[in-house]
Amino acid sequence: MVRHPTPDFVVCAWARNCQKFWFCFGALWRDxxxxxxxxxxxxxxxxxxxxMDRDTQPSCVHCAFRAERPFCDMSPDAIRGxxxxxxxxxxxxxxxxxxEGATPRGxxxxxxxxxxLSICSEGGKPLMLRVAGxxxxxxxxxxxxxxAYEVTVELLDKAQVAFVNRDDLLTxxxxxxxxxxxxxxxxxNDLHGAYERVRAVGLSRARRPRIRRVRPAAS
Amino acid sequence: MLSxxxxxxxxxxxxxxxxxxQIFCDLPEAALQSFEQIKYxxxxxxxxxxxxxxxxxxxxxxxxxxxxxLSICSTDGKTLILKIAExxxxxxxxxxxxxKPxxxxxxxxxxxxxxxxxxxxxxxxxxxxxxxxxxxAEQLSEKYNAACREIRSLGLSHSAAxxxxxxxxxxxxKNGEGAKQEPRIKLALTHEEIAQMIGxxxxxxxxxxAELKKRQIIQAKGSTLVIRNKSALKALATA
Numbered sequence: 001m002v003r004h005p006t007p008d009f010v011v012c013a014w015a016r017n018c019q020k021f022w023f024c025f026g027a028l029w030r031d032x033x034x035x036x037x038x039x040x041x042x043x044x045x046x047x048x049x050x051x052m053d054r055d056t057q058p059s060c061v062h063c064a065f066r067a068e069r070p071f072c073d074m075s076p077d078a079i080r081g082x083x084x085x086x087x088x089x090x091x092x093x094x095x096x097x098x099x100e101g102a103t104p105r106g107x108x109x110x111x112x113x114x115x116x117l118s119i120c121s122e123g124g125k126p127l128m129l130r131v132a133g134x135x136x137x138x139x140x141x142x143x144x145x146x147x148a149y150e151v152t153v154e155l156l157d158k159a160q161v162a163f164v165n166r167d168d169l170l171t172x173x174x175x176x177x178x179x180x181x182x183x184x185x186x187x188x189n190d191l192h193g194a195y196e197r198v199r200a201v202g203l204s205r206a207r208r209p210r211i212r213r214v215r216p217a218a219s
Numbered sequence: 220m221l222s223x224x225x226x227x228x229x230x231x232x233x234x235x236x237x238x239x240x241q242i243f244c245d246l247p248e249a250a251l252q253s254f255e256q257i258k259y260x261x262x263x264x265x266x267x268x269x270x271x272x273x274x275x276x277x278x279x280x281x282x283x284x285x286x287x288x289l290s291i292c293s294t295d296g297k298t299l300i301l302k303i304a305e306x307x308x309x310x311x312x313x314x315x316x317x318x319k320p321x322x323x324x325x326x327x328x329x330x331x332x333x334x335x336x337x338x339x340x341x342x343x344x345x346x347x348x349x350x351x352x353x354x355x356a357e358q359l360s361e362k363y364n365a366a367c368r369e370i371r372s373l374g375l376s377h378s379a380a381x382x383x384x385x386x387x388x389x390x391x392x393k394n395g396e397g398a399k400q401e402p403r404i405k406l407a408l409t410h411e412e413i414a415q416m417i418g419x420x421x422x423x424x425x426x427x428x429a430e431l432k433k434r435q436i437i438q439a440k441g442s443t444l445v446i447r448n449k450s451a452l453k454a455l456a457t458a
Binding site: 119121122123125127129144147150151173176178180181184185187188189191192196197198199201202203 | 293301317322346347349359362363364366369370373418
């Protein structure tokens with residue numbers, strides 16, 4: 001024997017990436033002994049929740065992803081210091097973080113979303129280098145050396161970005177040698193990636209290997 | 220007394236006169252003293268190989284005097300010269316920090332004085348001295364910048380002529396003659412090496428030089444190259 005579904009039942013699911021908030025309306029189907037036999041979902045509603053903006057990790061101290069990300073995994077004292085110097089913003093898809101050749105203002109930590117790194121010829125022809133994911137620090141090299149940004153970074157998704165001013169970052173690094181070491185490690189990895197790319201671009205064969213003509217075997 | 224390879228070897232970094240000009244070496248007193256304890260001053264002849272790409276990192280090489288050719292090699296033996304490193308540069312830095320194999324091959328083109336520091340010692344030194352760590356970060360950023368320039372030049376240029384014109388213009392800026400109407404460059408590399416720098420063949424470079432001379436864009440005076448028509452060269456570079 002099946003009872004009628006309870007109309008006031010609401011299942012609420014929360015997506016982990018914080019950008020979506022789903023409300024699901026459904027019903028529980030029970031048998032005569034009140035055991036749940038089936039769950040049906042009759043409607044699913046995506047609701048924008050203004051609270052979510054506040055929920056997108058306003059403070060690095062409470063960030064759930066911190067432990068997984070090498071740059072963000074700092075000591076409690078350092079993370080509090082970093083919290084003070086960073087400026088958090090949520091930017092839309094297609095936003096330009098910085099353009100190649102511009103004077104460095106500071107570095108950007110990508111908290112959520114992806115960004116495209118590309119360089120451009122004098123004629124305006126672009127060459128994409130790679131796609132950066134969450135947890136990466138962008139514009140670090142230029143910020144430290146004071147030279148112009150070497151790449152153009154454009155967001156591929158709606159993303160949350162923490163910006164750190166150049167002077168603040170340099171002071172912060174001087175005070176925290178362990179993070180400075182992590183920055184050096186990160187730059188080394190970037191450099192490795194760049195050399196790989198040089199190898200791929202510079203040493204690949206200019207001409208495609210010719211397709212061998214396969215002659216049908218003489219019967 | 221004449222030292223090996225005619226080099227005037229500087230034994231101590233503390234008394235080195237070149238120090239203030241170099242980015243890496245201009246360290247505070249305390250850092251310099253501990254660097255002094257972990258470094259080995261060595262002299263290399265011309266043509267010596269400091270490290271080969273793919274080798275596990277042993278440590279860093281601080282180039283005090285002389286020049287070093289940095290190149291990468293494809294599996295079929297094609298070579299691409301990335302840079303000619305000059306005094307004050309630190310070689311093998313990123314590999315030593317990250318622990319990944321050396322990504323380049325370094326070969327001396329002059330007799331060189333090099334200060335070698337073992338990897339473990341260097342990492343300990345960086346942990347203890349935040350200033351040195353920042354200097355290293357600066358050096359790495361510069362190298363990254365140069366690598367990006369290289370990618371741009373190799374990946375986005377259409378022809379070998381364009382790449383050669385870019386290289387010549389880059390050299391004029393480097394020699395401090397960028398503002399002059401008729402800049403001069405001292406050619407320190409062979410056509411073969413220039414070909415390896417722009418990723419083409421020796422024959423193409425020779426042909427291009429002959430063509431530039433014929434069009435009176437450049438003029439050779441011994442090993443010195445005079446750029447007679449800078450605007451034409453610029454037009455070639457941005458074609």
